[in-house]
Amino acid sequence: MVIQLDSEPDEQDVQILADFPEDEELIITRVERLKKSNYRYLIHFGVYNVTVHEDVMIKYRMISGSSFVKADLEEIVAADERQRAYVEGLKYLERKPRTAQEMARRLREKEIGETVIAEVLLRLQEERLLDDPLYAKQWAEQRITNQRKGKMWIRQELREKGIDKSLISEALDQITPEQEMESALQTGRKKWNLLRGDINEKRRKTGAFLMRRGFSGEMVRQVIQILRAEEDSAGEEEEIFDLD
Secondary structure, X not given: OOOOOOOOOOOHHHHHOOOOOOOOOEEOOEEEEOOOOOOEEXXXXXXXXXXXXXXXXXHOOOOOOOEEOHHHHHHHHHHHHHHHHHHHHHHHOOOOOOOHHHHHHHHHHOOOOHHHHHHHHHXXXXXXXXXXXXXXXXXXXXXXHOOOOOHHHHHHHHHHOOOOHHHHHHHHHOOOHHHXXXXXXXXXXXXXXXXXXXHHHHHHHHHHHHHHOOOOHHHHHHHHHHHHHHHHHHHHHHHHHHHO
16 A cells, blocks of 8 residues: 655754754753653753653663764654654554554644654554555455445445555455345345335335445346345235135
C-alpha cells in the first residue's frame, strides 16, 4: 500500500529549536517530568528548553550536566517526533485494526510531519500492526457473512478506507459466488417476508433493497426468482391443506 504524502517539507524540528544558538555548547541544567503528560520530560538548557519522551531522554543520556550542540538536539527532536508518532499510532490501533491511509490521516490530525508519518507507517507495517491485505480480506469476509452486504458495497467501503484496488480485488476474489448468493438470499428472504401486498410490489421493493446493499443485478434477479418460487410453493401447500 502506497500512501500519498504531502509534498511540503517538515519544519517542526526547525521551529522547536529556532531560538537555540548555533555555535554554542548547551549544558542541561535541569530535567523536569511533566505532570500532565505521561513519560514526557522538560529538558532545561538554562533559558532554553525542549520536551522529549522518556525513551528518547534515556537513549541520548539527557541528564543534568550533559552537554549538546544544536545539531545534536536536532537529531534528538527528530527521534522524539518519531517516537511520539509511533505511540500515537499504537493508541489508534488499540480499539480495532486500521488501514495505512486511516493511520496516516490520524497522524496528520496530531500535527505530525509527513516524513515522520512515512517512517512510522513503514515501522508499523514491518511489525505487522498495519496490514492492508489482511485488513481487506477480513473486512470482506465480515461484511458478507455478518452484515449481509454485496461485493459492490464492500468494494466501495474498502476504497473509502484507502485500500489499493489490487488488494480489494484479491479480497473479493476469495468470496465465492455461493457465499455471496447465500448472503443475498438470506437478506432478501427476510425483507420479502416482512412485506405485504401483491407479488409485483414485493418483487420491486425486495429487489431495490438488495441493490442498495451492493448485490449485482443478476444476483438480485436470481434471488427474486427463488423467493417467488418459495411463495408459490407455500401457496400450493395451503390450498392442499384447505381441501382437507
